[in-house]
Amino acid sequence: MTSLGWVVVVPVKPAAHGKSRLAGLLTDDDRADLVRAMALDTIAAARSTVGVRRVVVVTADDPLRRALVAASDEAEAPIDVVDEPDPSPDPLNAALRAGAAAGRRLEPDAAVAALLGDLPRLRADDLAEALHAAAPHLGAFVADAQGTGTTLLAVAPGAELDPRFGAGSARAHAAAGNVELDVPRTSTLRHDVDVPDDLRAAQELATGPRTTAWLARAAAVGPLG
Ligand SMILES: Nc1nc2c(ncn2[C@@H]2O[C@H](COP(=O)(O)OP(=O)(O)OP(=O)(O)O)[C@@H](O)[C@H]2O)c(=O)[nH]1
Ligand SMILES: C=C(OP(=O)(O)O)C(=O)O
Secondary structure, eight states: OOOEEEEEEEEOOOTTOOOOOTTTTHHHHHHHHHHHHHHHHHHHHHHTTTEEEEEEEEOOHHHHHHHHHHOOOSOOOOOOEEEOSSSSHHHHHHHHHHHHHHHHHHHSSSSEEEEEOOTTTTTTHHHHHHHHHHSSSSSEEOOOTTSSSSSEEETTTOOOOOOOTTTHHHHHHHHTTTEEEOOOOOOGGGGGOHHHHHHHHTSSSSHHHHHHHHHHHHHHHTTTT
């Protein structure tokens, strides 16, 4: 497959409901701020990745939408915000399908990748490397550091994105015929933040600027102090 560039679709749950597995550690406000900080860092990394033509964010979170408008910068790939689709029993995958459809309308000849929005360590060169590795395949994915989840699912131009995110998604994406990409275990693309230990680990490592600022505040006055 010769890719003419990528549309990257990033889903972000409304921050008030996001990262519920951190609810025991953080106040609701701190958790909402963290969800937005991680999403903005993930989106910024995607926008600055070589080969990314456009980033489509699927969210109903108004403060995040406003922050994305404020962050618009013509030097990087443009951002489009797509509304959450109608309520679904499988809202994350429904959001990704809606984002992929919007991306196809905007860039009909592009390849499409779904990228989770909780990757605060993501570096553009790691995403570029994974997209490059995905390009020859009809469908390909990157598993998370544990090997059970998925952080990136990529399809060729014209192929339909069939996301199966959720518990055990790496196995589900492989069973659906997607090729597991052999990106390094240490790639920043593999490290999502789900549980308190992920957040503690992130304190020791390089994160994007908004998550770094959140972590510094939390270390000084908050739950991580
Ligand atoms: N637009 C949208 N994004 C979602 C939805 N559910 C999850 N996401 C996003 O998908 C990514 C991975 O989701 P999870 O790791 O399950 O994150 P989460 O749902 O915030 O975390 P938990 O509440 O702890 O399960 C994150 O970027 C979420 O914001 C959804 O229903 N709609
Ligand atoms: C939705 C997923 O992520 P998490 O395990 O972070 O909830 C997934 O890996 O498919």
